[in-house]
Amino acid sequence: MALHFLLDQPVGAAPGDAVTLTGAEAHHASTVRRVRIGEEVTVGDGRGAWLTGTVESVAPREVIVRIDGRTDAAAPSPRIVLVQALAKGDRDELAVQAATELGVDEIVPWQAARSVSRWDAAKAVKGRARWATIVREAAKQAHRVWVPAVAELTTTAALARRAPESVVLVLEPTATERLSALAVEPDEERDIVLVVGPEGGIAPEELDALASAGARLVRLGDTVLRTSTAGPAALAVVSTALGRW
Structure with missing residues (x-):
């Protein structure tokens, strides 16, 4: 299963766009999980957006993922x-x-x-x-x-x-x-x-x-x-x- 990361803000990215992990999440991805360029990962915003993509660049404070696909899930109901x-x-x-x-x-x-x-x-x-x-x-x-x-x-x-x-x-x-x-x-x-x-x-x-x-x-x-x-x-x-x- 691909590694999964969370963005702190709602994301509007579409296939072909790039999303950037920064701060603690970038550190976690680059230093703790040691993601590599070309690795497939998933990225979410915790509010229904689910992105699949490929790691394009890795640095301690910035990890860039090129988006390959996106799905949006409705909030669970009833809660x-x-x-x-x-x-x-x-x-x-x-x-x-x-x-x-x-x-x-x-x-x-x-x-x-x-x-x-x-x-x-x-x-x-x-x-x-x-x-x-x-x-x-x-x-x-x-x-x-x-x-x-x-x-x-x-x-x-x-x-x-x-x-x-x-x-x-x-x-x-x-x-x-x-x-x-x-x-x-x-x-x-x-x-x-x-x-x-x-x-x-x-x-x-x-x-x-x-x-x-x-x-x-x-x-x-x-x-x-x-x-x-x-x-x-x-x-x-x-x-x-x-x-x-």
Whole structure:
């Protein structure tokens, strides 16, 4: 499989045009991946454009690719959104990475009541940027045409307000309804939102608030999964139900 690289801006290149990798991406291509002149590669903009081309020149700060072909993919619909509670260590980051590889369309960091990790205003900016970097690299590794968005830090109240306009599925080990038993059907106007709690689980008052707003509490099986694995596991179930896999 050809090496894949990402541009930072939407690309309008057509066959015959040249695109230039610069900055960190050029360094990655030239120094880390050691691309060679004449090598076939793919280039995307993370917003649907998929280019195939041949490396024309290589320098540490600039790699030029001559475009041979182009396809444009529509954004996935319905979108699958992962609301990931902040967790200690790197468990939330592991969830973000795996979910990106598995096809999530948006990731929303959530300051849950039982989250050990706490983001103040400054940390929220840095944390979101860190998650966006993880998403970008995971999307590139997975050769994704669309790179998931990373939303701003959300609250339980904001999640509850989202429930009437989305299919909100809260992953809760004590729920009686299985995620695999749900009839998840495509609806272009409604996101499918998977909500994952922190290490200590979702607080009872949060479960009540989300359920009262219209969210459904569902479980994945008979075992209790870590916060780092619950989201990716649920994503696989929903992707299968939607026919993505």
